[in-house]
Amino acid sequence: MTEPAGREPAEASADDSVINTSTGRAHGHDDCPKCGSTEVSRKGETLSLICGFCRYEWVGTRLEDAHGLGDGIGDLAGRTFMSGAADITSAETLITLKCQGCGSEVVVDTGRTLEARCHWCRSILSINDKIPNGAVPDGIVPFAISKEDAIARIGQFAGKRKFFALKRFRAEFKPDNVLAVYLPYMTVDGNVTARFHGKGEVQTRRYTVQHGKTSTTYYDADVYDVVREFDLHIDDLIIESSATRSNIDNRANTNNIINSLLPYDVKNMVAFDSNYLGDATAEKRDLNIDDVTRKAHVQFLTMAREGIRDDLMQYDRGVRWTHEDMDVHGSRWATVFLPVWLYSYAEKSDTGQVMVHYIAVNGRNGNVMGSVPINKARLWGVTFLATVLTAAVAWPLGAAIMVAG
Amino acid sequence: MDAVILGSSSSSGDIGFFGLVLLAVPFVVGWWTYRSLYRRYRNQDQRYRYEYTTAAVRSRLQRWDTFDRKNNRQRNRDIHGRNDDDSHERADHATVREAQAPRVAQEERLAQEAREAEPAREAQEPRAADTPREPGA
Numbered sequence: 001m002t003e004p005a006g007r008e009p010a011e012a013s014a015d016d017s018v019i020n021t022s023t024g025r026a027h028g029h030d031d032c033p034k035c036g037s038t039e040v041s042r043k044g045e046t047l048s049l050i051c052g053f054c055r056y057e058w059v060g061t062r063l064e065d066a067h068g069l070g071d072g073i074g075d076l077a078g079r080t081f082m083s084g085a086a087d088i089t090s091a092e093t094l095i096t097l098k099c100q101g102c103g104s105e106v107v108v109d110t111g112r113t114l115e116a117r118c119h120w121c122r123s124i125l126s127i128n129d130k131i132p133n134g135a136v137p138d139g140i141v142p143f144a145i146s147k148e149d150a151i152a153r154i155g156q157f158a159g160k161r162k163f164f165a166l167k168r169f170r171a172e173f174k175p176d177n178v179l180a181v182y183l184p185y186m187t188v189d190g191n192v193t194a195r196f197h198g199k200g201e202v203q204t205r206r207y208t209v210q211h212g213k214t215s216t217t218y219y220d221a222d223v224y225d226v227v228r229e230f231d232l233h234i235d236d237l238i239i240e241s242s243a244t245r246s247n248i249d250n251r252a253n254t255n256n257i258i259n260s261l262l263p264y265d266v267k268n269m270v271a272f273d274s275n276y277l278g279d280a281t282a283e284k285r286d287l288n289i290d291d292v293t294r295k296a297h298v299q300f301l302t303m304a305r306e307g308i309r310d311d312l313m314q315y316d317r318g319v320r321w322t323h324e325d326m327d328v329h330g331s332r333w334a335t336v337f338l339p340v341w342l343y344s345y346a347e348k349s350d351t352g353q354v355m356v357h358y359i360a361v362n363g364r365n366g367n368v369m370g371s372v373p374i375n376k377a378r379l380w381g382v383t384f385l386a387t388v389l390t391a392a393v394a395w396p397l398g399a400a401i402m403v404a405g
Numbered sequence: 406m407d408a409v410i411l412g413s414s415s416s417s418g419d420i421g422f423f424g425l426v427l428l429a430v431p432f433v434v435g436w437w438t439y440r441s442l443y444r445r446y447r448n449q450d451q452r453y454r455y456e457y458t459t460a461a462v463r464s465r466l467q468r469w470d471t472f473d474r475k476n477n478r479q480r481n482r483d484i485h486g487r488n489d490d491d492s493h494e495r496a497d498h499a500t501v502r503e504a505q506a507p508r509v510a511q512e513e514r515l516a517q518e519a520r521e522a523e524p525a526r527e528a529q530e531p532r533a534a535d536t537p538r539e540p541g542a
Contacts, residue, residue, distance in 0.1 A: 074464075078504055161446050198496065201476060201484040220477040221484070227469035235460040238453070250449045260451035263458045297501040299455055305492035306456040307463050318487035321496040328503040372446045379442055387435030398427030401420055 019067050019082045019332075021138045021271060030126035030274055032056055038101075038124040040275040045144045047268070049275050060270035063139045069189070069334065070267065073233040076191040076330025079289070084138030084272070084335040085186060087288045092133055097125045110135035111284045114274045126274035134241075134285040137184060137335035139269035142276045143363040150341035150361045151175045153368045157359055164382075166373040169345055169357075180280035180363070182337035183258065184241045186289070187266050188296050190234035191330040194304035197323040200226040200315035221317050228308050236266050237299055239292050241285040241335060246292070254358050254371040261362040261369060264338045272337070282337060289333050301326050339363025347373040456492055 031038045032051035039052035050057045064070055067082070093111035098104075102121040108114065114127040114135060127136055145153075154175040162170060205220035240246035240259070248255045270276070301324055312319050341361035348354050359370030444450060479485075488494045 164442055164446055196496070198489075199473070199484065200470070200489075204475075205477075216480065218477075219479045219482065220475070221479060223473045223476045225469070225471040225473050228466065230466040231464045233462045233464070235462075237455055237459045248452070254447075256452050257448060259453045260448070262453035262455070293503070297503070301495070301499065301501060302492045303456050303459060303461050305489075307461055309489060309492070311466065311468070312489055315484075315489075317482070318484045319489035320484050320486040321488055322498060324496045324499040326501045328501060330504065369448060369451055371448055374443065374446050379439065382442070383435050383439040386438040387431045390434040391431035394427045394430040398424040398430075401427065402424035404420070 017078060017080050018086070019080065021063070021067070021082045021084055030124070030128050033058065040124075041278060042142060042276055045142075045146065047142065047270055049273065060273050060276070063269050063271055063334065064267050066271065069187075069332070070235055073189045073191050073235060073332070074231070076189065076332055079331055079333070081289060081333040082138040082335070084136060085289055085333040086132075087290075088132065088134040088286065090132040093135070093284065095127065095131065097127075099123060099125055112281050113277065114282055115277055128274065134184075134288075134335075135282075137272050137285065137337050139266075139334060140182065140272045140276050140337040141264055141266060141269045141339060141364060143180060143278075143280070143339040143341075145339075145341065145361060145363050145366045147178065147180065147341070149366065150178050150363075153361050153366060154178055154341070154343050154359050154370070157368045157370050158372060161370075161372045164372075164374055164379050166347065166375050169347070169373045172345070175343060178341050178343045178361075180278070181340050181342050182277065182280050182282040183245060183340055184283055184285035185262075185336050185338050186239045186241045186285075186287075186292060187236045187269075187334050187336055188234075188239060189236065189332040190232070190296070190300050190328060192232050192234065192300055192304065193229065193327045193329065194232055194301070194308075195227070195229040195323075195325040196305070196308065196321050197225075197227050197325075198319050198321035200224045200312065200319040201317035202315055203317050219317070224315070226312070226315070226319055228311065230304075230308065232300070232304050232307055234300060234303060236263075237296065237303070238262050238264065238266065238338075239296055239299075241287045241292060242283055243286050243291075245283075246287065246295075252355070254356065257358045257369050257371050258340065258342075258360055261340060261360055261367060262338075264362065264364050266336060266338075269334075269336050280339070285335055296331070297326070297328060300328065343370075345373065 030040065032040055032054060034056040035051060035054040037051055037053035040049050041052060042048070043050040043057060047062075048057050048059050063082075093109055095108050095110055097106050097108060097116070099106055099118040099121060101118060101123040104118060104120045106116050106118050106125050108116045108125065108127060110127060110131065110133060116125050117123070118125055152175075158165070158173055158175070165173075201221040201223050203219055203221050206217065207220075208215050208217045245255055245258055247253065248259055250256060304326060305321070305324070340363055343359040345357045345359075346354050347357055355373070357371040357373050359368065359372070361368045488496065
């Protein structure tokens, strides 16, 4: 991570705490800058966009370069956020766009997607700027893994977990049903000072004492008051900004699977352009910075604790921290769409409860993780068999040894 | 972790202990089989390892290590209540303060020139005492 000092955030708006990423463009046609066609798509797995009509190519703006994200973390003071992370002020998801091609009105459900094709003239209409319902992020990290690749990875993952999988899951499993989804996240940089206070012990002696038939090992130690204070500059911590996705409860859902796909290479995020979405659906952000601040602070604290571990090696009996203090001098927030290939399967239990299992692929590096519903009868059967077989060997041996003893 | 090492100096005790271990082994194997297979299929322990994967630069580290006392004849290998090895385990007292206003604003306030002090009371012109009023006036 680079840390040049004194860099001013680029394009600071009238309110210094907001970095303006608005495009200023009207919703509707997001067309080729050369010929005006709306048939724009991504060029393969690159960051380039290409016009399907005149083949003109251009590249989206990297937010990291345009706004100096990742720079000047040590200078952050107060809460700074990009305009895409502004508070949600509208619950309205349906937006009506007037087609510039034919004048008809087309409704876009921004809760799922940010593009729609005009059903009369076939031109593509897009949401081209921030809207107050949180549907448009500052940046997007486009897919780098193709659908075929994702299907192969999901098939391989599930293929290795067939034997104990639920019979219905095995019968109904079709990795071709995988969907491309952009999920909403926030990235946060933090300029913090952490101060930890506790007790640490250094072993000075180890000895064993005999008590009749048994012996006990004892340890002597020197106890120290330990205090550590340091600055920590955190770069691009990723946090879920969808309430549903951030609710990780293993008893009720498998959201931890999606969570485990993190991190992504958010340094490569480009300014949001709906042409990057392609056929993928997009989930709308429904959490504000205030809703996730507490979680971010806890994670900052955990990172600070992790960051000081290497400095405690002399305390070979460990340290008991009793006080943790953290000052968050400044933070910088941005919203981003991250790509996920998602296969889901709804398991209905005998009680009628539904558990949705995900097998998901990180759309950038191809890491795959999943939850496969289990045939518990088979699992218990194999567990019982393993127990019985082990007992068949261990118990006679144990009995013989005890009798002999 | 409790590291008390219990053993027996007699060979018959050792054999009895080993026999008991063998009796318990099948249950341990059964528990391990169920747990590892369940984990392999459901992956409930998987999560974002942000504390290891997020870039963070530490600076201006200050240390205070002050000898407190001796703590002898402990039966545990680790300090009681050790939590430095699990960064997710919060200390008894954890406080996070967030600066809402930019620090620049504070600095500007502190950088203001000191207001001129009021003249000392002693330096004021002594006021003339009122003429005592006549009683009954």
